[in-house]
Amino acid sequence: MSTGPNRTPEALVNHPILDQIQQLRAELAPGDAPPFVVTALADGTAPRRLLAELAAQQHRIIRSDRRSLLALATRCADRPVGAWFATLAEGESAALRTLPALAAACGPSRTAPQARPPLPGCQAYPGYLAWLALNGRPDATAAALVANFAAWGSYCATIAQALRRHYGFADEACAFFDFFARPATELEQQAADALGPARLDEPALAAAREYGSMLQSYEHLFWDTLGVLDA
Template structure:
C-alpha cells in the first residue's frame, strides 16, 4: 500500500489487484446472500437486511470493476487464465466459512469492524491511481465506491446487532475472534499482492 501511494509500486501490482477482485467480488456476494437467507430462516430480519445490502453492494462494485480492468489493459484471455494467489483468496474463503458456520449477529460485528480498514485502503488507492498512475475517474470508481462510508449500512449494522442482543445470539468474544481473523486475512491479501508484484519484476 505505501508503494502504491507514492507511485513506486510496479503497475503489475494494480493489475493483480484488479484480477483478484474479479474473483473475490462474486464469491463474497454469494456468501452474503447465503447469510441473508440463513438470517431470514432464523427470524432475524435486521440481519437479513444487512446481508442483502452487502450483496447489493458487491453487485454495484462488480459493475465498476470493468473500467478498472480496462485501464489495466486486461483482456478476456488474461482474465480467464489468471491464477489467483492463495493468500489473496484466503479472505473470501473465510467469509464463505462464516456464511455457513457463523452466527449472523457475530458475523455482522466482525465484518463491520473490518470494513473501516478496507475503506481506508480503497481511499488511498483511489487517490494514488489518479495522482501517480494517471488512471481516469471511471477506473477509480471501484475504489471510490468502497472508500465512502455508507450511513445506511451503518444503521443496518446497528439494527442487526440490537436484534442479536435482544435474541441473545450475539457473542462479542466470538465476533472479536472472527474480526481478528478477517484482519489477518486482509493483511495476507496485501502481502501476497506485494510478493506477486515483486516476483513479476525483472
C-alpha cells in the same frame, strides 16, 4: 447501498450495539502503517501489473463474497440482519461492475481478469467468509464484518487518490476504490439497527472478536501476497 433512518449524533453515540461495534473496530484497528502495496501505490512506485493482479483477484473475491452474503441473508431471512446481509450482497454486485474499467486502465492483457489463476494468499479471505456463511453466528459475523470495513475503506481511499495523481486513471477506472472508500459510518448504523435493540451477549461478542481477528489476518495476507509480486 441503501441508507438507514436518519439519526442525530447523540442517538448514534447512545446506541448500545453501535457502541460495541465501534469498540470492536478500535480493538481490530491495524495500526498506523498501511500495507506495503498501499504505500507503493500511494507514492506511484507500484507497477501497473500489480494493479492488474489486484483487479483479477478482486474479481474472484467479490463473486465469492456475494454468494456468501446471500447465504447469510438466507440463513436469517426472518430477521432484520438478513436484509442487511442482502444489502451488502447488492453492494458486491455494484462493485463487480466497476472492475472491467480498472482492468482496462492497467493496460492490454492476454488474459481476462476472470481467467487469471487464483493466488491462495489473496483468496483466503473469501474462503473464510464462505466458512462463516455456513458455520458462523450471523449476529457475530455482521459485527465482525462491519468492524473491519474502516481499514479496507481507508486503503481504498488512498489508492483512489494515488491512481488519479500518479497513474492518470480516469474516474471510471477508479470507481472500484471510490465505491469502497465511502465512510463506514452508515453501514455501522445500519448493522446496529439490524442487530438491535439489545446489546450483543458475551458469547456473540466473543465470536465477533474471533471472526474479526481472522478476517483482518486474511486481509493482511491479501496485501502481503500482492506485495511479494512487487518485490
